[in-house]
Amino acid sequence: MAVASLAHDAHGDADQLYIETRELRLQGFLLFLVSDCVLFSSFIFAYLYLRNSGQGWPPPGIHRLDVAFAAWNSVVLFGSGATMHYALENYKHGHWMRYMWFLLATIVLGAGFLGGQAYEYTHLIYGEHVTWSGSGIFGASFFTLTGMHGLHVFFGVCYLSVLVLQSAAGVYTRGKYFGITAGTLYWHFVDVIWVVLFSIFYLI
Amino acid sequence: MNIVLVERLGAIIAGIVVGVVAFYALYKDWQATGIENNVFKLMLFLLGIGAILALLAGLNVIGFAPPKGA
Numbered sequence A: 001m002a003v004a005s006l007a008h009d010a011h012g013d014a015d016q017l018y019i020e021t022r023e024l025r026l027q028g029f030l031l032f033l034v035s036d037c038v039l040f041s042s043f044i045f046a047y048l049y050l051r052n053s054g055q056g057w058p059p060p061g062i063h064r065l066d067v068a069f070a071a072w073n074s075v076v077l078f079g080s081g082a083t084m085h086y087a088l089e090n091y092k093h094g095h096w097m098r099y100m101w102f103l104l105a106t107i108v109l110g111a112g113f114l115g116g117q118a119y120e121y122t123h124l125i126y127g128e129h130v131t132w133s134g135s136g137i138f139g140a141s142f143f144t145l146t147g148m149h150g151l152h153v154f155f156g157v158c159y160l161s162v163l164v165l166q167s168a169a170g171v172y173t174r175g176k177y178f179g180i181t182a183g184t185l186y187w188h189f190v191d192v193i194w195v196v197l198f199s200i201f202y203l204i
Numbered sequence B: 001m002n003i004v005l006v007e008r009l010g011a012i013i014a015g016i017v018v019g020v021v022a023f024y025a026l027y028k029d030w031q032a033t034g035i036e037n038n039v040f041k042l043m044l045f046l047l048g049i050g051a052i053l054a055l056l057a058g059l060n061v062i063g064f065a066p067p068k069g070a
Helices: A002-008 A016-053 A067-092 A096-127 A136-168 A178-203 B003-028 B035-058
Strands: none
Touching: A016 A136, A016 A178, A016 B035, A067 A096, A067 A178, A067 B003, A067 B035, A096 A136, A136 A178, A178 B035, B003 B035
C-alpha cells in the first residue's frame, strides 16, 4: 500500500496546509533540538568545571574508563547515524524498500548501542563498584549524562519504530514526510551529543 | 583472541567505514541549500569527526586502556 502511495505521489501531493506549515514545523523542531542542546551543555559544563576543580581525575579509588569497548560501542551509534541518513535519502528518491531496510538497520544499531551501554553499566556497578550516588562527582556525572543520553537514544528507537509502522501504513508520501526528516534530525543530534560525551569521559 | 583486541579492531574497521560514509554523504550534499540541509551537513561533519575519534581510540592513539589484568 505504501509503495503504491509513493508511486501515486511521484509528483508530490502535499496539500496547501502542509506546504505552508512545513517550515514552521522544521523551525519548531530545530528549536526543540537547540533546547535539548542547552540541557546537555549545562550538565557537560558542570561536569568539566567539577572535574577541573578537584584534585586529580578520576578521584582516588576509581579506575579510568576503558576506551576500547566504548570506541566500539560509539561506532555502532555513529553507524546508525549513517544508516539513518541513507534511509532519508532513499525515501526522498522513492526507493521504499531500501528506506525500510536502512531504517530497520538504524533501529537495530540503536538498540545495540543501548545493550552495550547496559553492559558497561553492569561492569561498572558490579565490577568496579562505581555507582550514581556512592562514587562522588565522577559517578554522579557519568551516570547522569550517559543515562540522559541513553534515554534519548531509547526514545529515538521508539520514534523510529513508530516511523516503520507509519511508513508501512502509508502515512508518508513523497511530498509529505516531515516525520521522517524530524526523525533523522533527532537521530543525528543524539549521535553528535555522543561525540561530545565520548570525548569528555573516555578520551581526555 | 583477546576481547580488547576484537573491540579495537571493530572500532577501527567500523570507524573507517562510518567516517568514509559520513564524509562522502557530506560531499554529495555540499551543494544543497536551506536550513534543513545545512543542519544535516553540520551533523554529518560532526558524525565524521566522531568516527575519526573512535578510529584513533581504537588505534590507541588517544584515550586510555587499562593494562592487561588490571
